[in-house]
Amino acid sequence: AQKVTQAQTEISVVEKEDVTLDCVYETRDTTYYLFWYKQPPSGELVFLIRRNSFDEQNEISGRYSWNFQKSTSSFNFTITASQVVDSAVYFCALSEGDSNYQLIWGAGTKLIIKP
Amino acid sequence: DSGVTQTPKHLITATGQRVTLRCSPRSGDLSVYWYQQSLDQGLQFLIQYYNGEERAKGNILERFSAQQFPDLHSELNLSSLELGDSALYFCASSPAGLGDTQYFGPGTRLTVL
Numbered sequence: 001a002q003k004v005t006q007a008q009t010e011i012s013v014v015e016k017e018d019v020t021l022d023c024v025y026e027t028r029d030t031t032y033y034l035f036w037y038k039q040p041p042s043g044e045l046v047f048l049i050r051r052n053s054f055d056e057q058n059e060i061s062g063r064y065s066w067n068f069q070k071s072t073s074s075f076n077f078t079i080t081a082s083q084v085v086d087s088a089v090y091f092c093a094l095s096e097g098d099s100n101y102q103l104i105w106g107a108g109t110k111l112i113i114k115p
Numbered sequence: 116d117s118g119v120t121q122t123p124k125h126l127i128t129a130t131g132q133r134v135t136l137r138c139s140p141r142s143g144d145l146s147v148y149w150y151q152q153s154l155d156q157g158l159q160f161l162i163q164y165y166n167g168e169e170r171a172k173g174n175i176l177e178r179f180s181a182q183q184f185p186d187l188h189s190e191l192n193l194s195s196l197e198l199g200d201s202a203l204y205f206c207a208s209s210p211a212g213l214g215d216t217q218y219f220g221p222g223t224r225l226t227v228l
Binding site: 031032033035037043044045046047050052091095097099100101102103104105107108 | 117148150157158159160163170171173203205207212213214215216217218219220221222224
C-alpha cells in the first residue's frame with residue numbers, strides 16, 4: 001500500500017499565481033515525521049521542511065507555507081506568488097518507526113512556472 | 116550546499132562491471148543513507164548505516180553492498196551491473212537517524228551501457 005501519495009503528477013501555472021501541492025500519507029505510528037524536498041533541474045535534493053506528528057501548527061517561510069492536518073492525513077505545500085525559479089519536482093516524504101525512519105517518498109509533483 | 120559530498124558525479128560503465136560510489140557525511144552526522152532514484156521506481160531507500168553499523172535495509176539487491184568506515188564515510192558497491200541499474204544514487208546523512216532531517220549529497224548518476 002502506498003504510504004505517501006502525491007496525486008498531482010504535474011502542475012503548470014503562470015508566474016505570480018499561487019499553487020498548492022498536495023500530499024496524503026498513511027501510517028499507524030503515533031510518532032512520525034513529514035518532509036518536503038525540492039529537486040530542481042540540476043538534480044540535487046534540497047530540504048525544505050520537517051514536521052513531527054505532534055506539531056500541527058502551520059508554518060510559513062517567505063513565500064512558502066505548509067498546512068499539516070492529521071484529521072485528513074495531509075501535509076500540503078503552498079507557494080504564494082510563484083516564480084520561475086520555483087520550477088522543480090517537489091517530493092513529500094514520511095519517516096516512521098515502523099520503517100526504521102527511512103524516508104518513504106511520494107512520486108513527486110513536477111511544478112512548471114511559466115513566465 | 117548540504118555539506119554531504121559524493122563522488123563521482125557521473126559514472127558510465129558496461130554491463131557486468133562493478134563500481135564503487137563514495138559518500139562523505141556532514142560533519143558530526145553519524146547516520147548515512149543510500150537511495151536510488153530511477154524513472155520507473157522513483158526514489159527508493161537502499162540501506163542505512165549508523166556509526167559504522169548497518170541499521171536498516173530497504174530494497175537493496177544482493178548484487179549491491181555498502182559499508183561505513185571508522186571516519187564515517189560510506190561506500191556503495193554495485194556489482195554485476197545491469198542496464199536497469201542505471202539511475203541517480205543519492206547519499207544522505209543525519210545526526211542520529213530517528214526521524215532527523217536527512218541532508219542529501221548531489222548524487223552520482225550511473226549509466227550502464
